[in-house]
Amino acid sequence: MYKDDILNLIQQSPLEIDTEIQMTGRPPTMANSEFLTNKEQGDWAEKVVYRAINEFSSDYFAVQYGRSDSIVAGDDGFADFYMEYQSELNTIGKRPDLLIFKLTDFPDRDVDIENDEHVRKAVVALEVRSSSFLIDKYTAFMDERQQEAIKNCTDIRKNLLEGELGNLLKRKNSTIYKLILGATNETFKELDFRRPSWSLTQELRDLTDLLKGLKENIKTLHKRDYLSITPKMEDIALVNRWIQKYNVKHFYLQVFFDKAYAISFQDILELVSNDENEGNNFSIERDVKNQGKTTIKVNVKIGKEVIGKIDMPEHKAAMKELDRGRLLFYVTFEGGKGYLDNEILMRDVINA
Template identity: 50%
Template structure:
């Protein structure tokens, strides 16, 4: 079975409540005004793309990374942005969403086109794109993943201890209050709380206040519930394909039949995962809440985003030298000023064995 055939079959297994491939994509509204935060995020994304681009081209002898994703320095509110944005939307409906980078074998690389074909009309490079061995969508995250995971482990251990100690204290100190038949349900809940059930336990904090003891009991139950809420928060950093992008990535694969991958760049490591694996993960509802979650991304206009545990992918770069950064002033229309951060430099140290493994390349070829 070909790569495209495997992807097509997988799309049939994705729950339609998550992604309905039979429905056309929702039309997008043209943004009217950029913010400092938006431009900083864009700058960070551009840096992450450049980091991967440079790492591959500086490491490989036989493959070339080429910039391909539709991009422009214009932002909402500037002259020409509306035209650029509408052309981008039209292209999504025609060929799907271009990944940020394409990887070509050197013998297929067209020197005259160079390493940036992002501004070339899609119809002029269709046959060339089909020769790529991989398309890579690069996402960025402003975290150090190792420190994040260490902090989350400490957090989980802390609140687990608080929850279990509070449970024991309530059962020992409030036996009389809990012995009343109207409160027996709380005894059952408390006795069923174990280290294994903390992640799924929930209950309503009562409104008791008629006596000092009941008010005190209510306060301890609130402490217990708050600790459980902390334990149940997502404790992993993620690779983040937007739900709306799943359709247009599939359309791009349908158009060009080239394998597609997501690379998530943190400020200390890079993780990669294939689009094929993403579809496999979200097709199994048993993975939700464990391997992936579906959330409204407040940093991206509350767009619904699939957040897949980064460790479901593999490490593409196990070390990154951080970039330098500086503040930039940008003057918009009517004298509105935006201040944002730009990033420059940095080095990603590729784990070549993992990279060629995920891309399906022989080590001798790379």
Template identity: 80%
Template sequence: MYKKRILNLIQQSPLNINTEIQITGRPPTMASSEFLTNKEQGDWAEQVVYRAINEYSDDFFAVEYGRSESIAAGDDGFADFYKDYQNELNKIGKKPDLLIFKLTDFPNKDVEINNDEHIIKAVAALEVRSSSFLSYKYKAFMDRRQEEAINKCKIIRDRIISGELGKILERKNKTIYNLILQATDETFRELDFRRPSWSSTQELRQLTEILKELKENIKILHKRDYLSITPKMEDIALVNRWIQKYNVKHFYLQVFFDKAYVISFEEILELIANDDNEDNIFSIERDVKNQGKTTIKVNIKVGKEILGKIDMPEHKSAMKELDRGRLLFYVTFEGGKGYLDKNVFLQDIINA
């Protein structure tokens, strides 16, 4: 059974996930412009997916399920809303944003989202995340940056090895010399050595500076160079809690401004269980853009391109006036059609 597989993966996870976690804490007292913009973008991304499924799928339909209230910190009633939301998380877990149903089960699409007997009939649950990138442009930039860093590493290596500096390095530190001598385009990123600080002669000072430049380019190769699907660490236990109640397959769907990618929650758990995948297929980071929360960043390459194209939405400035007269300016999004890949939708979500 699906929910048993998920629970087993979580219990065996090296991340020590507390499945009994209870969410507590005081509500935030004031929203920010960045928070409001991020919320608008998240709502837009959810609508892009919702419309794409309902427009392009003949046998299935999407229903909005997760919380979608427009209330924010600082609004009247927010403290009560926040407390109710915490109680919901502690009772049933984190609701997915969208649920997918068979049209044959609900010919009139009359799903009651507060009816558990209806919810358990869902064939899939989607958690929709958004990212402020054009994925094709990001990839081109990162590919170019990586290529430039590798070329600079090769130039520096050849400069050292082919001249007098190579002889000096071999004499002073044979280990570093051999590492550089044997390095290839594929292994430059694996070089790891402590840069010496020789300074007694002009040649040694020059060699020290060249090794510093080599290290700087290696550091570029070490940086994460992929866009990611971004489940938050704290959400794993809460998503599992919902799954244990309803036993509906769960998926993460990351929406960019040109495409969207999907991966199953089960596959995410399998990937992070293998530490050989860390820094290659996934990384775990404290995300300053996400309120400093610890986030698992899974390479979109292991996901599937579920929306092969998204039309750019219109974006407009908006203003929110707080009770004490403070003004928050943020961005809203409208339009932006997504084009569903039916094969991916059927193979990787419906029949997964």
């Protein structure tokens, strides 16, 4: 059974996930403009996916299931809302944003999301995330940056080995010389040496500068060069809690401003259980954009491109006046049609 497979993966995971976690803490007292913009963007992304599924799929339909309350910190009643939400997390776990159902199960699409038996009939649950990037442009930029760094490493290697500086390096530090001698475009990233600070002669200063340049370009090659799907560590336990109650396959779906990618919760757990994947396919970081919470960043290209095109939405400035008279200015998003790849939805999500 699906929920048993998920629980087994979590229990065997090196992440030491606390499946009994209880969410506590005081409600925040004040929202800010960045939070409101991020919330608007997240709501927009969810609508893009919701409309894409319901427009392009003839056999399945999506239902909004996650919390969509517009109340924010600083509004009347927010403290009660926040504590109620914490209680829900501690009881049933984290609700996914969307549920997908077979049209044959609900011909009139009359799903009652508060009816547990209805929820259990969902074929897929989607947690929708948004990202402020054009993924194609980002990928092209990063590819160019990587290739430039490799070219720089190759040029520096040539200068070091083919000139008098190579003989000087070989005499001063044969270990570094041998490392550079054996390096290729594929292995520059693996070079690791402490840069010396030779300065007695001009030749030594030139050699030091070349080694400094090599180290800087190797550092560029080490930088994370992929956009990511970003489940927070604490969310793993809360998503699992919901899965244990409803036994519905769970997917993360990352929406960019040009495309959207899906990856299953099960695939994420399997990926992070293998330490050979760390650094290339995922990283674990404390993310300042997620209140400093520990976040798993999974290479989005491991996922499936379930929405191959998204039209750019209109964006407008908006203002929210809080009770005490403080004004918050933020951005809203409207439109932006998503074009679902129904074949990928069926093969890699519905029937996965």
